[in-house]
Amino acid sequence: MTDLATLDAYGVLTEPATLKIERLLPGPIDRVWAYLTQSELRRQWLAAGHMEMTVGAPLELVWRNDELSDPPGQRPAGFPEEQRMQSRITELDPPRKLAISWGNTGGVSFALEPQGDRVLLTVTHRRLPDRATMLNIGAGWHAHLDILAARMSGQEPGSFWESWARLKGDYERRIPA
Structure with missing residues (x-):
């Protein structure tokens, strides 16, 4: 069980090329699972894309980060209005674990663990190829x-792009060169 008092919102490198980041979210676990696996809910915080709940099933993720907050903030140069990525489900244990392939990296896993009336979500992104990718x-x-x-808390999120830009600077200071 995670010590909730020491839960840090920032991701940490658990291996030289592996980033782990945790969030304590309002439960129950099935609700958090729905936000990971249902396109319409996932679109509200990450990316749309129908997910067939079968290991090996293909998945296309479609990002429209400008739609995540109002106002979205200024999109950084080089980021398209829409981005698509072909992926595949590599591990599935509903409602506790989901892992998917992720571009040229080792993939991403989402682990859910009930913590009273809340749920600890642990996102682990493996085999990040370089520091610039780690920062982004x-x-x-x-x-x-x-x-x-x-x-999930019923609040209006802050500007996605302003948050991303600020956080990139934070990660530049936190992740060793």
Whole structure:
């Protein structure tokens, strides 16, 4: 069981190329699972995309980060209005674990653990190829999970892009060169 008093919102490197980030979310576990697996709910904090609940099933994730908050903030140069990624479910244990392939990295796993009336979500992103990717991914997961926590708590999330830009600077200071 995680010591809730020491839960830090920032991701940490658990291995040289593995980022782990945790969030304590309002439960129950089935509700958090729905936000991970149902396109319409996942679209509100991360990316849309129908998910067939079968190991090996293909999945297309579609990001429209400008739609995650109102106002969205200024999108950084080089980021498209919409981004798509082909993925595949690599592990599935509803409602406790989901793992998917992720671009040129080792993939992402989502683990859920009930903690009283809340749920600890642990996101682990493996085999990040370089520091620049780690900074973008760290700031991205952090900003997306902040939006998920706000949505699940019935709050209006802050500006996605402003949060991402601020967090990228934070991760530049936290992740060693």
